[in-house]
Amino acid sequence: MIMKSSTAVAKMTLDGEEVGFTPGETVYEVAERHRREIPTLCYDPRLEPFGGCRLCVVELEGARAPVASCTTKAEPGMVIRTRTDAIDAHRRTLLELVASENRENDVDPLRGYASQELATLLDRYDARTGRFAGSHSGRTRDDDDNPFILRDYDLCISCYRCVRVCAEQQGDYAISIKNRGFATEITTEFSGLLRGSACVFCGQCVQTCPTGALADRKALANAEVPGKIEKTRTICPYCGVGCSVDVMTKGERVVGVQPAMDGPANEGALCVKGQFAFDFVHHHERLVKPWVRGEDGRLREASWDEALDRAAQGFLKAVAEHGRYSVYGIASGRAPHEAAYTMQKFIRMGFGTNQIDNCSRA
Numbered sequence: 390m391i392m393k394s395s396t397a398v399a400k401m402t403l404d405g406e407e408v409g410f411t412p413g414e415t416v417y418e419v420a421e422r423h424r425r426e427i428p429t430l431c432y433d434p435r436l437e438p439f440g441g442c443r444l445c446v447v448e449l450e451g452a453r454a455p456v457a458s459c460t461t462k463a464e465p466g467m468v469i470r471t472r473t474d475a476i477d478a479h480r481r482t483l484l485e486l487v488a489s490e491n492r493e494n495d496v497d498p499l500r501g502y503a504s505q506e507l508a509t510l511l512d513r514y515d516a517r518t519g520r521f522a523g524s525h526s527g528r529t530r531d532d533d534d535n536p537f538i539l540r541d542y543d544l545c546i547s548c549y550r551c552v553r554v555c556a557e558q559q560g561d562y563a564i565s566i567k568n569r570g571f572a573t574e575i576t577t578e579f580s581g582l583l584r585g586s587a588c589v590f591c592g593q594c595v596q597t598c599p600t601g602a603l604a605d606r607k608a609l610a611n612a613e614v615p616g617k618i619e620k621t622r623t624i625c626p627y628c629g630v631g632c633s634v635d636v637m638t639k640g641e642r643v644v645g646v647q648p649a650m651d652g653p654a655n656e657g658a659l660c661v662k663g664q665f666a667f668d669f670v671h672h673h674e675r676l677v678k679p680w681v682r683g684e685d686g687r688l689r690e691a692s693w694d695e696a697l698d699r700a701a702q703g704f705l706k707a708v709a710e711h712g713r714y715s716v717y718g719i720a721s722g723r724a725p726h727e728a729a730y731t732m733q734k735f736i737r738m739g740f741g742t743n744q745i746d747n748c749s750r751a
């Protein structure tokens with residue numbers, strides 16, 4: 390007899406509707422799948438649930454107080470209400486508490502991928518930004534003059550997404566949490582600068598920060614460039630991993646790069662080159678035409694035909710003087726298969742050597 394395998398789907402009630410879930414899912418995941426809009430600030434789907442901001446609270450029938458949906462596992466028979474007047478008021482007050490502390494909440498979107506999250510929620514819940522007076526947490530690190538990451542902790546709401554992404558996604562543990570309450574600081578070991586820490590400037594902390602407290606300095610340098618930001622999905626030009634990125638432009642100008650959170654090869658991660666090294670595009674020293682060295686030893690502009698002829702002569706001269714093993718072919722990791730195939734044919738058939746490689750192997 391053939392036994393049919395079946396996936397057990399448990400049931401719970403969500404806003405009066407019976408819905409199925411897979412054991413292990415959180416209430417937030419079930420609700421999101423059923424298109425409920427639950428606000429979050431400390432949540433990043435790539436990270437372990439943390440339960441710090443309490444913005445995602447929902448009513449659970451039988452519970453004394455609202456529960457955080459991002460850390461509560463769905464159970465059979467649960468009755469959940471994601472939106473009631475009391476829950477809305479609770480969320481609005483929480484938002485007003487964090488927003489009242491911040492120097493500004495409407496920040497430039499060039500700061501980072503998630504930088505608009507707090508401002509968007511403030512609008513959605515019609516939350517006031519100056520409702521609560523008193524102490525402020527977060528001390529901006531003006532002394533950290535690294536070229537990539539602005540550490541503007543006046544805007545920090547202690548969601549710890551930066552610390553968790555650095556540990557859980559990047560495996561770097563470059564930053565951590567010091568002190569508690571209003572004295573809380575996001576810091577490196579011994580409170581030093583990022584460049585003196587284990588930081589590899591991948592920028593993941595920047596891109597997950599929901600307030601722009603951590604910001605992309607290189608993109609922000611283009612804040613005054615006029616025009617609306619457009620995003621174009623493409624692949625990072627640097628290596629063979631093929632990380633998906635959104636290139637940000639204003640008109641014809643590239644103003645920044647953000648990782649694609651749904652990129653199959655990178656899931657929101659980038660390295661320092663893919664994240665920050667985009668200014669070569671408009672660099673005044675960028676080569677846009679071939680150059681060859683003249684008889685006087687100086688470089689001068691040339692046509693493609695002249696440059697290719699010069700390269701061919703160089704290969705022939707090297708082989709004539711030093712033999713076929715003086716030639717070595719390395720394909721670019723960004724080249725398509727066809728180009729890599731042509732390169733190995735060119736080296737093998739043209740020079741009679743198998744000395745070939747691909748930079749993606751490095």
Ligand code: SF4
Pocket residue numbers: 542544545546547548549550551552575594597598599600601602603
């Ligand atoms: S710097 Fe940003 S990501 Fe880090 S704890 Fe503060 S608000 Fe959260």
Ligand code: SF4
Pocket residue numbers: 551554555559561562563564587588589590591592593594595
């Ligand atoms: S840039 Fe990367 S390595 Fe450096 S602190 Fe941020 S997440 Fe960690």
Ligand code: FES
Pocket residue numbers: 428429430431432439440441442443444445446457458459460
């Ligand atoms: S998103 Fe659930 S507690 Fe912050």
